[in-house]
Amino acid sequence: MQSNIIKLYLIKFSKWFNLIMPVVVLFYQDNGLSMQEIFWLKSIYSIAIVIMEIPSGYLADVWGRKNTLLLGAILGTGGFAMYSFSYGFWAFAAAEIVLGLGHSFISGADSALLYDTLKAQNREKEYIKQEGWITSSGNFAEAIAGVSGGLLAILSLRTPFYVQFAVAAIAIPAAFLLKEPKVQANEVTKTFKSILQTIRQTFLHRELRSAILVSSFTGTASLTFAWFVQPYFKTAGLPLSLFGILWTLLNLSVGVSSMLSYKVEKRLGQRNSLLIIIFGLTIGYLLAAWEISLAGIAILFSFYLFRGIAHPILKDYINRYTRSEVRATILSLRNFVIRINFAIIGPLLGYLTDQFSLGTSLLVAGLSYAVVALIAALPLLSNKAKNISD
Secondary structure: OOOHHHHHHHHHHHHHOOOOOHHHHHHHOOOOHHHHHHHHHHHHHHHHHHHHHHHHHHHHHHHOOOHHHHHHHHHHHHOOOOOOOOOOOHHHHHEEEEHHHHHHHHHHHHHHHHHHHHHOOOOOOHHHHHHHHHHHHHHHHHHHHHHHHHHHHHHHOOHHHHHHHHHHHOOHHHHHHHOOOHHHHOOOOOOOOHHHHHHHHHOOOOHHHHHHHHHHHHHHHHHHHHHHHHHHHHOOOOHHHHHHHHHHHHHHHHHHHOOOOOHHHHHHHHHHHHHHHHHHHHHEEEEEEEEHOOHHHHHHHHHHHHHHHHHHHHHHHHHHHOOHHHHHHHHHHHHHHHHHHHHHHHHHHHHHHHHHHHHHHHHHHHHHHHHHHHHHHHHOOOOOOOOOOO
């Protein structure tokens, strides 16, 4: 079972060693796409994830987390192969669909496998720490990829896609060598109807519902902000040669704070941790909207620090209130909500950026997040929250 954690690190590395992210907006613009079209592409990606998110979680629970992770790795590799030879909006859209399907088979299944691997060893209390370290490794991988992708882009903006294909392929043997935890194999429910019934009963638990929603809204806010970073750099007048370096440093900051997230939650407790996450991300949005300049890049770092803290803590809250037999499905439900949210607000924010300004989009996104996250978090902010995880 212990070897599963190492393989999950490799899967996370292959997924997060993202050579294309530091220059992908420039790549799209070089191919004639507007910001609204770019956000439409990301919405198509999100819709592809949404279509398979809950079914993939169900498959992870009944078919096996290993099998769904392997399928996701194969699709992810195929998506980058398609991207390497695609031109224009619709060709990019086809590649995004394949990548989205691949993402849906990995998301949820990886965290569920980690939690139940630890549970099989009576170590589930280490989940925040382990999730934080795996997330941190992914951020460090993305940070290194930021420099590498920037250097590869000097050859051409398409070169990072060629190398990304090889990196994505690392996940295939890593997933193939995973072992299913016995706790999952013993507790899994075998019919889709019974899974839906269990989800319905579980979702009536107010703390679980709150944990899913606040984690989903926070995930949407983090994802949206990431797509604003490159336009922010460009508007602030940052030289192209520094894009990769700044992208690297931002992801290093996420990696560091993810490693320390379990200490933050242990010291502050559930209520204060939630408040710090919500207000920290909101203030980051508002300050970024107010100050778009080279000096304002420091604001991006503060946002990314809170982003790193948020991810492991909020996923742990979901796991605390979720039974093992539907863990992957519930975690997939979280990702489902994130992608639905982004598919709706992404093109709107792209429109606001094109028609008004980047600052306007950041302001709208930040205020919207503050309102919905605080409302969703109310049950978890109570001292009466009780776990139902068995």
